[in-house]
Amino acid sequence: MNGTAQVGDVAPSADTAISGSALGSSMGGLSADRPRGDAPAGIKDVHSELEFADNRAMISKEQNFDAVKSVRTIQQDKALLEQQRAQYQVIAPQPLPARPSSDGPNLAAYALSTTNSVGQKMYSRSAFDLKSEMQRNCAYYTSSDLAQEAFLKSGGPTRDPKGLDPDGDGFACYWDPAPFRAAAGH
Numbered sequence: 001m002n003g004t005a006q007v008g009d010v011a012p013s014a015d016t017a018i019s020g021s022a023l024g025s026s027m028g029g030l031s032a033d034r035p036r037g038d039a040p041a042g043i044k045d046v047h048s049e050l051e052f053a054d055n056r057a058m059i060s061k062e063q064n065f066d067a068v069k070s071v072r073t074i075q076q077d078k079a080l081l082e083q084q085r086a087q088y089q090v091i092a093p094q095p096l097p098a099r100p101s102s103d104g105p106n107l108a109a110y111a112l113s114t115t116n117s118v119g120q121k122m123y124s125r126s127a128f129d130l131k132s133e134m135q136r137n138c139a140y141y142t143s144s145d146l147a148q149e150a151f152l153k154s155g156g157p158t159r160d161p162k163g164l165d166p167d168g169d170g171f172a173c174y175w176d177p178a179p180f181r182a183a184a185g186h
Contacts, residue, residue, distance in 0.1 A: 105152035107145060111177030112184055116169060118176055123157055123168040130166035137163045138173035147173035 061067035068077070116122050141147035147164055148171065154161050157170030164172035171177065 104149050107148055107152075108180045108184075110148075110152060111180035112186065114170060114177055118171055118174075118178075119167055119169055121168040122170050123160075123165075125160060125166055125168040130163055133163045134166045134173070141173060144173045144175040148175040151175075 061071070072080070138144075138147055141150065151157070151160070151162065151164045151172035156165060156172065160166075160168075160172075162172075
């Protein structure tokens, strides 16, 4: 065989292993014994369900009548199909569970109730530059969403006792309402 399949060539069966050199050449030089996914090095494919027939790659023999008829008869195939249909179950969709009520502020509702952009001063804050204090205070929160919730719980946006919004835009620790607004089409 010259490495290219011709019409009329016999496709390798599932029991026939493809040599590493043939596999490597057909896969752009990849070695047949390369690890797949998380497999440890040295793992090889010794059996593949991928078959080649008439220059077409096929996932399994089920698409080839001649291959299937050598394994089982039409009556056996019919019985197998009936068995599979008997096992088929339709699972009705269930309603989504209710979300537990939260004592905290609703960030989506707050985002949609605002129209100002990030950095646009809306509320009065201290005249001192509090950027370094804000960065230190924001480091206590694992996300800007959590910082925004804490900011709103403690009196924000009109008050900022935790020093999370020194520019007075109503958004703490680089929190941005844009994703909420975009999702709502605003």
